Amino acid sequence: MSSGSVQTLPLQLFLREDFPQLLQTLKQLGYQTLGPVLSQGAIQWKAITTPEDFPIDWKDQQEPGSYRLEPDPSPRYFNIVHGPESLKPLTFAPRETLLVLDHQNNTFSAKDIQPDTTPTAILGVRACDLAGLGIQDQIFLHGTYPDPYYQQRRENLFLIAVNCTRAHATCFCASMETGPKAQQGFDLSLTEADEDFLIEAGSVKGLKVLDQLTSSIASEERIKEDEERIGACAASQTRSLPKANLPAALYEAHDHPRWDHVAARCLSCTNCTMVCPTCFCHGVEETPSLDFQQSEHTRVWDSCFTPDHGYIHGKNFRPTTKDRYRMWLTHKLAAWIDQFGTSGCVGCGRCIAWCPVGIDLTEEVQALSQPPL
Amino acid sequence: MSESNKSPIRKRPRVAVVKFASCDGCQLSILNLEDDLLALGAAIDIAYFPEASSDMQAGPYDIAFVEGSITCPEDLPRVLELRQQTTTLITIGACATSGGIQALRNWSDIEAFKRAVYPNPEYIQSLSTSTPISEHVTVDYELWGCPIDKQQLLGVLTDLLQGVKPHIPRHSVCLDCKRQGHVCVLVAKGLPCLGPVTRTGCGAICPSMGRDCYGCFGPAEHDSARPPGVPPNTASLAQQFHQHLQLIPVEMVRRFRGINGSVQPFQEESHAWESK
Known part of the structure; x- marks a missing residue:
């Protein structure tokens, strides 16, 4: 049983034909429901109102620098593992106005802009994304100054995890010990088969929803069968990160010639940091009106790969791509451990698939862990 | 902030919008700032903008927005004269900033083009290259794009009006x-x-x-x-x-x-x- 479980019922079997009950129950409880929806050649979190909104008959193929959807005759709703978006844009908004400043009589007033706080249920959250959310919670909620914008969105989420039974060439959650089974942080979790789902509650909120559904006690054989499918998914993963060697391996590699090798390929385009479920860098923009009577104070996603990120007082102290890639990888996989007590990587593989030139951080870490040739 | 309250009447900067070899699309982007045109007219004195007004006043100018690339012999003294008359010179668009699509001529034989197009090519005065403004005079700020982004132009102008150094992002x-x-x-x-x-x-x-x-x-x-x-x-x-x-x-x-x-x-x- 998973560590985050508040299960008081044995694992339940929930039939595919009863799935609309889940959508109805969530609706009755006042949740808007988001799930994986085909969009622009991938999947994105969009409104789900009926089971037909799911990307049935499709699966994704992910390779370094490549993401493709292809037809797949399957009745499953969660056949596509994931798209470019983790949960990050739903809690840490890519662009949001925090304050509007008004200039009045020699001074100014600031008006807080509150985020939309509609309770939102998300169907199809993967174990790696839950792990990523846990890391972002630590950054935005558990420090000295909790972020109210993040907090309001976060508290309104109802998370329905789906355990992975299919891994991509880019996946390495097993080596990061974050998946393929959702371990904690979900309200409900599902393991999908063609005819039915195993369903489990991970919170009191989840249990209330589960109580509304028509389900039956799952057989021992069925539970074992699903554990085996999840285990096979973990075993099928070909990439891994040597967790035991980190952080030391990267600190010791500071002057390794491999950094020049990867810098010759890296575009400094920021895509890896944008799709990363844990990258949290942001900038603040001030947009005044032409008459300077009003200004919008806006927070935007930023990246350690931009020229502005390392620019301080007339000088960019990370001018080259090599400086930036080394900064990113060393922070993500090494300094993060010292800073937050966990790795900054959850093994989702998005930075590999969505890198326009297919740079693979697991390959880079492996090369950096070897003595220079 | 208290400064501006003590002196509410600030002198409106004299602004010129000048064209070299270009399609006028970037100038149109300025005119397309429909929601902001009235505020813009209040904030700046448009001294020279032939695309918008036949009232074309001589320099000097506080700010000049320059569209187009240098493609003809007579462009050269014009751009030098403009630079001498202008405090802050800003190129707008790909033509002015990099030479533009017409810089494809830099890889071709301009004389062959003239002969192919015109019955009397000897009347055509044209340089063999299309070059950006910055190759001839100092440029203070560059706005890229074909055409420019009108909100980016408005942002730069807003900053300049307040004496703030404009920030034009350079990332991907x-x-x-x-x-x-x-x-x-x-x-x-x-x-x-x-x-x-x-x-x-x-x-x-x-x-x-x-x-x-x-x-x-x-x-x-x-x-x-x-x-x-x-x-x-x-x-x-x-x-x-x-x-x-x-x-x-x-x-x-x-x-x-x-x-x-x-x-x-x-x-x-x-x-x-x-x-x-």
């Missing part, structure tokens, strides 16, 4: 694609998108329509000194186009030799593939 288009939630057309569709090496500012218009960026905002982080190891890494992106998207060398030359083909990083990349 990708960051804004992701901020806006567009799925990457290169990774998900295999389109040869120049976004990773192209400067932001357009609002990621082409990828938002499912199309690949063709670099109309010029190279990201472009620095004429070209320090080694500093983006844009056109060579790596081109390798990816060639090896994984099967673009052949002549397609690569066309890819980089477009609206900003004359600007150094793109020019070097097209030359590298021309010899393959």
